[in-house]
Amino acid sequence: MPTALITGITGQDGLYLAELLLEKGYEVHGVIRGQNNPRRELVERLVPDVKLHNGDLTDLSSLMRALRDSEPDEVYNLGAVSFVAYSWENAFVTSDVTGLGVLNILEAVRLHAGSDPASIRFYQASSSEMFGKVQQVPQSEETLLWPRSPYGVSKVYGHYMTINYRESYGMHASSGILFNHESPRRGEEFVTRKVSKAVAAIKLGMQDEIVMGNLDARRDWGFAGDYVEAMWRMLQQPTADDYVISTGETHSIEELLTVAFGHVGISDWRKHVRQDPAFMRPAEVDLLIGDASKARDVLGWKPQVGFEELITMMVDADLAALKAGW
CATH class of the missing domain: 3.40.50.720 (NAD(P)-binding Rossmann-like Domain)
Structure with a gap:
């Protein structure tokens, strides 16, 4: 062993x-x-x-x-x-x-x-x-x-x-x-989990808005x-x-918000999102996208879960947790 x-x-x-x-x-x-x-x-x-x-x-x-x-x-x-x-x-x-x-x-x-x-x-x-x-x-x-x-x-x-x-x-x-x-186990301070939990809470009528920083930053x-x-x-x-x-795909914070809110039936997410300069980084990393061809060729590895599946998984987990009173 x-x-x-x-x-x-x-x-x-x-x-x-x-x-x-x-x-x-x-x-x-x-x-x-x-x-x-x-x-x-x-x-x-x-x-x-x-x-x-x-x-x-x-x-x-x-x-x-x-x-x-x-x-x-x-x-x-x-x-x-x-x-x-x-x-x-x-x-x-x-x-x-x-x-x-x-x-x-x-x-x-x-x-x-x-x-x-x-x-x-x-x-x-x-x-x-x-x-x-x-x-x-x-x-x-x-x-x-x-x-x-x-x-x-x-x-x-x-x-x-x-x-x-x-x-x-x-x-x-x-x-x-x-x-x-990311995952449903991601800390609530990270942007994906911050969004998924807020979207779930907004859907359940537990809060009205989410405060964000740079919506144009893109991540893999x-x-x-x-x-x-x-x-x-x-x-x-x-x-x-x-x-x-990496996945080799890049998505913006706006796309993250669109998928998360759309999953719970809210099409106009902008009325629930407020930007605040306090959440902007002093030095922003604008575009990250990885080339994982070496991992694919040598390790035989490739991602199994796509972007939309990942975000909806996280929103569903937060909806279930909030409904259960966690």
């Missing part, structure tokens, strides 16, 4: 990945920050077979303990301060966790592996936000990185540190440059449940490498 250790187990990706690995017969361990983490109960309910370890990406000793207690064959580093807007408000914390945290987990894996650094396969969650002020459309593994937020800068640091450990120590360390991926949105399959496939390859994971 292979064993995997996941940081960021409380996030949408961590939960979907844990489910996938359990289905594949893995023994799954998760690192969770703080004994009183409010999301611990959610993890224990959704994936009760996962063994949890207290730890923090900013604390090397806690990561070493988690590795010692789990003895993993694979490590998936999904932990991060991942909300882009927050990264401007607290660039230091974002850099400490999302950037230096990668160095900590890489070093912990290297030390734990000892004389055989490739014996533990490592996955780093890189991000399309690293492309920022895009220099090429679509973006591939070879596109120049030009991040436009403290979050994006931190992800670039972790991405290159993963490459450095692979080249310097011979670690089997791969990075997935994942474009935006996929389903998180599809994307964790790509993570696993990367670590099954004989050689570690970096892969863009």
Whole structure:
């Protein structure tokens, strides 16, 4: 039975990945920050077979303990301060966790592996936000990185540190440059979930409007449940490498609103949407669209859930949750 250790187990990706690995017969361990983490109960309910370890990406000793207690064959580093807007408000914390945290987990894996650094396969969650002020459309593994937020800068640091450990120590360390991926488990601070929950509430008469920022920004949105399959496939390859994971389609915030409101029978969504400059980014990333041909050719991976199916899935989940009083 292979064993995997996941940081960021409380996030949408961590939960979907844990489910996938359990289905594949893995023994799954998760690192969770703080004994009183409010999301611990959610993890224990959704994936009760996962063994949890207290730890923090900013604390090397806690990561070493988690590795010692789990003895993993694979490590998936999904932990991060991942909300882009927050990264401007607290660039230091974002850099400490999302950037230096990668160095900590890489070093912990290297030390734990000892004389055989490739014996533990490592996955780093890189991000399309690293492309920022895009220099090429679509973006591939070879596109120049030009991040436009403290979050994006931190992800670039972790991405290159993963490459450095692979080249310097011979670690089997791969990075997935994942474009935006969403699900009903997405945090409510992210725009897709903000929209899906607000649309559900408006449909049920629980609120009247939603306040948004830039409606013209375009993103390449996929389903998180599809994307964790790509993570696993990367670590099954004989050689570690970096892969863009995306749908290859781009959609605007306006399109997101049109699909979400249309799904509940509201055709004129503009009377329910108010723009506020407070929700604009200091430096906007206007167009992200990925070229996942390498993942398709090498990993045999392609997305299964389309944009409209994804958004309607999220709206339906929020409608059900609100009706149930969650």
